[in-house]
Amino acid sequence: MTENEADLIWHYTDGAALMKILAKNELWAGSAAFMNDTNELLSGSIQLRKHFEDQRRALPEDVIKGLEEYIPEVRERSRHSFVLSASSDGDSLTMWRYYGRDQVSFAIGLDRNQPLVPLARLTDDNHPNPPAGYIDDIYDKDEDGQIATNPDGSPVVIFDPDWVIIEGGDWKPVVYDPAQQSEIITEIFENLRKGVEEQLTVGRNRHWWLYPYYMNESLDLIKNQGFRDEREERIIVWPNPDWKFVFHRPGAFGLVPYVKLTSWGGVDEDLHEEPFAIEAGRLPIREIRIGPTPYSSEAAGSLKQLLNFHGLHDVKVSYSEIPFRQ
Template sequence: MTMKPTELVWHYTDGAAIMNILAKNELWAGSAAFMNDTNELLSGSIQLRKHFEDQRSALPEDVIVGLEQYIPEVRERSRHSFVLSASSDGDSLTLWRYYGRDQVSFAVGLDRNEPLVPLARLKEDTHPNPPADYDDDKYDRDEDGQIATHPEDGSPVVIFDPDSLFIEGGDWNPVVYDSAQQARIIAEIFENLRKGVEKRNSPSEPGRLRIWLFPYLMNESLDLIKNESFRDEREERITIWPNPDWKFVFHRPGPFGLVPYAKLTSLGGANHDVHEDRFATEPGRLPIREIRIGPTPYSAGAAASLKQLLQFHGLHDVKVSYSEIPFRQ
């Protein structure tokens, strides 16, 4: 993780959510497939497709076919991406208005240099209730459709174990609103994809297995691209991709059905494997350094009750502050 100067990112929320955050030491990262904004996490993919179309006439046909696999014409937000949003602005009128429509709202100041990891819902290492087709894509197959085996010992050739532990992302990153910076990101991703496809198509590439992870790791940069009209939010976000999903994905009711989400916590909690630092099995104290109370004519009472709640949870070192934006009735 690249260390940045000690600073806070601000997670805006309401009273019910902050009570849950303080009591359970967990933050909820929502599934990208269930975002309210129809273009959320899609802006980068839309731009990448347009860049691809602009370059198409200069590309060989076999490269075009390969790129179509990774740059689809119609892209859906990944159900495997989970997003936790915050802001670099701890006193944003835009965000106060969004979260403080009916009650006092809060901004939770988190130390961006303290890592957050997914909290496991199960401790097992293999799926406890796998469906019948769970292992269908696990093994490499020969031209006859039979599972390929290693010539040395006859063991099956595994392409991807669905139970393998694979966790990507987890750092705070600023959302990119600047169009010139977005264009540079898109051009770099496209060139990496093009070179990768050309390498895979090359007959000089030895061996039948050509594992190439870049297409699956490029999402973090793409997911940071957002329309510049949202610039005043100054959003910072964590995007995380945990595998296997049965181990890390929770569900809650929502307007679009049962919404998948991942719980993020700190590594200060218990873990059944003392050497594991990619996830936690019990929550640890979140790196909350300050909580700011949103604009309200009742700031004194709101502060008193918040300080009492912090004391009940032993969070005596968390600073309580107030929005400096004048309240208007």
């Protein structure tokens, strides 16, 4: 692996999806609740629940009750997590086999140091069609149940559901090692326990709504070690508000929510006031590798032609070094 390749993360895909990615400068992060693998993104939650049960006898009842809110019995994956997967291996036989069943597959080499951000679906600042009770929890309440106020008389806002908050978004390696997974679970549990104890001691913590985000980022990186050959890395993102960022597409499990990730187009990210884009910018594609095929020359010729059509003249085209077998 060259020094330049070490900065690349590889998103495997087929030809149809590659064409859309190049044309629209979008990568789709799918909802964790609609993953094809029934165990995907559940391993961490299962381990956390087991750790909770192991610790239950040593915890006060009020702490147990508080933890149940954040560590429920596992029934479904979080609908708030959106996941884009890739691999640190740009020539993986495992990945080629998965994506290259009926046609030539491709691995898109993305610059891992260039940020990908959600593409806004709407530019409004407030929910265009808010449901009943949408802002019920926006304000803090005093002991008498009245809206608490600041010294200047303005209401104390705990959480405005229309605030733009985007957690996650960086490439992070999936954790396969059981010992490392155990350390993550222990740390998450202790953070949640301390948070619940703080709420019970000093009253409602104003950052209570962030706990699931902090918890799920690490949980969603835990995966069974039997998949370590994939060398997977993930971008996991939680955008708020959902009405501003979540799109839908038809799928086997119904209408599948997803988030479009794009680039700011090479402009200095410090110039942006918001952590999202309102129009797609050029993705940080540095290289595209063609999967094993007996027609590598023809595949490369057509790929280079397509890249030229999109003005992507600096994108390197390479080939898998794995020999093709019929």
